[in-house]
Amino acid sequence: MSELHVDSIRKRFGDKQILNDIFISCKPGQIIALLGRNGSGKSTLLKIIFGSLSADNKFIKVDDRKIDSLYQKRKLIHYLAQDNFLPNHVKIKNIIRCFCDTKNAALIMGNDLIIPFLQKKVNQLSGGEKRIMEILLVVHSNVKYVLLDEPFNGSSPLHIEIIKELIKEHSKNKGFIITDHDYKNVLDISSTVILMDSGNTRVIKEFSELIDYGYLPATSERTQHP
Structure with missing residues (x-):
C-alpha cells in the first residue's frame, strides 16, 4: 500500500532547534x-518534505522508494505554500493548461467559480480568488500527496x-497534510491530528x-474532531 514516510527530520536555524527528529506518515x-x-x-x-528547503537530517520515502531530491518528488508530492505562486501577467486559462493534464484542465475550466476568470490575468484577481485558483491546481494535480500551508487564509x-469539500473528494485517492490557523475548519475534515510542540510531533486523540x-486556551470551543 502506498505511503509517504517521513522520519528523523532535524532542522536548526542558528542556535534554535526547530525540528527534533520529526516523524510523520500519510497514506492515500x-x-x-x-x-x-x-x-x-x-x-x-x-x-522539507516537498524538497524546497534543506534539512540537517532527513529520511523520506514514498512507496518504499527513498526520495532525496525535489526532482524525484515532482510526480509524487505537490506543495501549496503560503505565498502566491501564479505568474501575474499570464491568463488563467493558459496557466491551467500548463499546470494540468487535459482531463483535469477541463474539470477546472468547467468549474463555475473559475469560468468568469478564464480570460483574466492573475493580477486581475483578488487575493481570495488567487488562493482558490492555486488550490484547485494543486489538488487536481496528478500526485499521490498534497501539502497545504494555510489554504483557508484570506478565503x-x-x-x-x-475547499473543504474539494479536499474530502480528492482524499479518496490522495493523502493530504494540512496546516492552518483556522483550526476548526481543519479539524472538521481531518482524519488524524498531529500537534507540533517544542520541535516534536504529538498525535492528538x-x-x-x-x-x-x-495550543489552545482553556475557553476554546470544543469541535467534533478529534
Missing part, C-alpha cells in the same frame, strides 16, 4: 491536520466550504489535549 485516504503555534516549524516541515466562508499542551 488520510487528511492529516498539522497544528502548532507560530514558529513551531509547521511550514518548515512541509518545505471567504463560502470558498472555505468549497482528544480535543482537550490541544488545551493541555497549550
Whole structure:
C-alpha cells in the first residue's frame, strides 16, 4: 500500500532547534491536520518534505522508494505554500493548461467559480480568488500527496466550504497534510491530528489535549474532531 514516510527530520536555524527528529506518515485516504503555534516549524516541515528547503537530517520515502531530491518528488508530492505562486501577467486559462493534464484542465475550466476568470490575468484577481485558483491546481494535480500551508487564509466562508469539500473528494485517492490557523475548519475534515510542540510531533486523540499542551486556551470551543 502506498505511503509517504517521513522520519528523523532535524532542522536548526542558528542556535534554535526547530525540528527534533520529526516523524510523520500519510497514506492515500488520510487528511492529516498539522497544528502548532507560530514558529513551531509547521511550514518548515512541509518545505522539507516537498524538497524546497534543506534539512540537517532527513529520511523520506514514498512507496518504499527513498526520495532525496525535489526532482524525484515532482510526480509524487505537490506543495501549496503560503505565498502566491501564479505568474501575474499570464491568463488563467493558459496557466491551467500548463499546470494540468487535459482531463483535469477541463474539470477546472468547467468549474463555475473559475469560468468568469478564464480570460483574466492573475493580477486581475483578488487575493481570495488567487488562493482558490492555486488550490484547485494543486489538488487536481496528478500526485499521490498534497501539502497545504494555510489554504483557508484570506478565503471567504463560502470558498472555505468549497475547499473543504474539494479536499474530502480528492482524499479518496490522495493523502493530504494540512496546516492552518483556522483550526476548526481543519479539524472538521481531518482524519488524524498531529500537534507540533517544542520541535516534536504529538498525535492528538482528544480535543482537550490541544488545551493541555497549550495550543489552545482553556475557553476554546470544543469541535467534533478529534
